[in-house]
Amino acid sequence: METTHYDVFVIGSGIAGQTVAKACIEKGLKVAITDKREFGGTCAIRGCDPKKIMMQFADLLQHTKQLKDLGVKKVPKIKWKAVQKFKSSFTNPVPKSTEKNLSELGIDLYHQSPKFISETEIMVEGKKISADKFVIATGYVPRTLEFEGAEFLKTSDDILNLKKIPKSATFIGSGYVGMEFAYMLSTMGCKVTILEVGAEALSQFDSFLVEKVVKSLKQNGVKFKFNAETISVKKLKKNRRITYKHKGKTKTIKSRMVINTSGRVPAIDLLDLEKANVTADGGGVKVNDFLQSTSNENVYACGDVSSKSLPLTPLSGLQGYIVGLNICFGNKKKFEDPLVPSIVFTHPNLSMVGYSEEEAKNRYKNIKIFKGDASNWYNAEKENADAYAFKIIANERTNEIVGAHLLSSQANETINILATAMNNNMTVDAFKKMIFTYPSYTNDLKSMLKNDD
Incomplete structure (x- = not known):
C-alpha cells in the first residue's frame, strides 16, 4: 500500500488542533488534519457557544419570574423552535467555514478517526499515512456508563438539539453539564431530577456556595438524589424507568429523557495509542512540559486530551499555540499553568x-x-x-x-x-x-x- 507522508498530522479540528495546523502551515510544513465529526470542535458546534445562546432564554425567564408583580405583568413564552433556529444560525456555518479556511491555507483534510499502526504511521480513510510529528487534539467525550439500558441514555448533544422541551428529564451526574442543563430545562417547565452517585454536586467548587446553588435549583423545582447509584434504565412507551439505589433501598422514577451527565473523558479509545507507544490514562495523553508525549517524541497532545490541561477553550488555544511553536522551532516553549477562572452557568x-x-x-x-x-x-x-x-x-x-x-x-x-x-x-x-x-x-x-x- 502506498504511503502518504506529512511533516505534521493533526488529529482533531477544535481550537487546539486548528491552532497547531495553522502555525505549522505558515512555516512551510506539509500539514494534514482529520476529525471523526464535523470540523470546528466541541465548543463552537456542540458545547460552550450553542449552550450559552440557548441558556440566555432561560436567564430571561428566570429574571422575569423574579420581577413578576414588581413591574413585570406576565412572564413571556419562549418559542423553542425559534430558539433552535437562532442557535443553528451560529453552529451550522462552522464546519463548512472551518474546512474552507483550512483548505485555503493548503492543509489537507480527512474525515475519520485514525488508528495508529506504528510510532510514525496511521491508517485513515483506508489510506496509510506517515508523519514526522503527530498532534493529538481530540478533546473529551461523554463518559460511558455500563448498566442495563445504558443505550437509552442521551447526552448534552441531544439537549442542544431538542425539538421541544420534554415534560420530564433525569440527569445522571451533577457536574457542570448536568447542573447547567438542569437549570435550563427546569426554567423552561421541565420536571427535572438529578441522580448523583456522590454526596454533593459540583464537588470541585466551594461547598458554601454550591449549597446555595442547589437550594436555588430546588426552588426551581429540581429534585436531587445524592448517594444514588443508577442500576438500570428501561424503555417504556413514552417514558424511561430509572432504577437506582438510595439509602440502602432500590427505587424507581419515570421521565421522558435520561441524560448522561456523569462527566467527560479524553477521546482516545479509537486511536490505538498502544501501537504508537503513546502512554495515556484517565487524565489524557501523558505529556512533558513541552506538551510532547513522554513515551513517543514524535507525538504531541494539546487541549482537553492533554494530561496538562483543563477542559477550557482558552487553555486549548494556548496549548495549541505552544505545540505549534515547539514543532516549528524545536522544544523552546514550556507550558506553564496559567491562572484560569472557571464558571458554571446556573442561575x-x-x-x-x-x-x-x-x-x-x-x-x-x-x-x-x-x-x-x-x-x-x-x-x-x-x-x-x-x-x-x-x-x-x-x-x-x-x-x-x-x-x-x-x-x-x-x-x-x-x-x-x-x-x-x-x-x-x-x-x-x-x-x-x-x-x-x-x-x-x-x-x-x-x-x-x-x-x-
Missing part, C-alpha cells in the same frame, strides 16, 4: 479562580477568609434574587488575594476582575483603593473584602 452563576480554602490552607501558613451571604445587598435585592454570596481568600503574610469564589447573576464577569487582580499580585488593600462604577457587582467586590473570618 446564579457560580465562579471560581485560584485556590480553594483547603488548598490555600495547605499552601500558606496563615490565610484570611472573606466570606458572606450578600442576598440582602442592593444588587441582589434590586433583582429580587434569592442567592448572592462569596468567599475570597488572601495570604495573611503578603495580604495578596489567592483565591476567589463568587455566586451571583454576574459572577461570570466579576470573577475576571479578581483574576486580573491575582495575576498582578494585588493585595487586598490595593484592590479596595480601586474605583469602579456604582452601583455594580464589581464595586461589591470591595465590600466583600472588608471583614474576614
